[in-house]
Amino acid sequence: MNVMKEREIYLFELALEGELNTDEQNEFNQLLETNPQLKMDYEEQKKIKGVLMNMSLKNPGKEFWDGYWLNIYNRIERGIAWILISISAIIIAGYGIYEAITNLLADTNIPGFMKILIIVFVISLAILIFSLIREKLASSKKDKYREIQR
C-alpha cells in the first residue's frame, strides 16, 4: 500500500468533507495533478462516501426508546435491592451464628470437645463461603480490555 504523508491525508480528508479553504484547495489540486494514484484514491473514496452518506442505521422505533430508560431504571433499582438484601442477610446470619454459638457455649449437656468441633465447623464454613465470594468477585472484575483506550 502506498504510504501517504500526514499533510496529504489531512487535505484528502478535508476535501472529502468539502472543508478545504482556498489555499488548501489549490494545494490539493496540485497534489492531484502530480499524483495519479492520489487522484484515483480520491475519486474512489468520494464515490464510497457518496454511497455511505445515503445510508443510516435503522431507528428501532418509539416503543423501543420508551422502554430503554425504563429498563435501565429497573436494573438500577434491582441492583440496589440486591445490595440491601445481601447486607441484611449477612447481618441476620451473623446475629444467628452469634446467638447459636452463645447458646452452644451455655449448654451444659453438650460435651466440650463437641462444642469446639461445632465452632470449628461453623468458622470453616464461613471462611469457605467468604473465599468463594471473593473469588467470584475477583473474576468478575477481571477485564482484559480495562486498560485499552485506543
Added chain:
Amino acid sequence: MKRAYYSALAIVGNHDDAMELSQQAFLRAYNNFSKFDPERKFFTWYYKILRNLCLNFIRDNKNKHYFIEGIEYKDESDIQSELERNEAIEKVKWALNQLEHSDREIIMLKEFENYSYKEIAEMLDIPLGSVMSKLFYARKKLANKMK
C-alpha cells in the same frame, strides 16, 4: 441514549446485543460516576466504558458471527429502485463485515454516526491526525472489498 445504542450497534452488529451492552454501560457509568472528570464530555467517558464492554463481549463470543444489521436508506424516495437500494445495502453490509473491527468502528463513527474528526479523536483517545489516517486507510479497504 440513541448515540449509545447506535455506537454499540456499530461495534457488535446486532440489535439485541447493542441494546443490552449500551444499557450495561449506563449502569457501569452510574456505578463509577465518582471517577468521571466533569471537565471532560460525558459521552467520551461513557464511550470508553461501552467500547470495553463491547470488546469483551466480542472476545467472549468468538463463535458468534459478526454481521451488521439495521442499515437502511435515508431517503426511500430516492430515484433508485428498491431492488437497487437493497443491493447497495447488502454490498455495504458485506464489505463492512469483512473489515477488521478497528476499521469498521472508525467508518461507522464517521460515516454512519456523523461524528467530527475531533469527537472521534476524543472518543478513541488518539490524535486527530491518526483519526484521519485511520479513516483514509479504512475507507480504502472498504472500497477494495466493494469492488
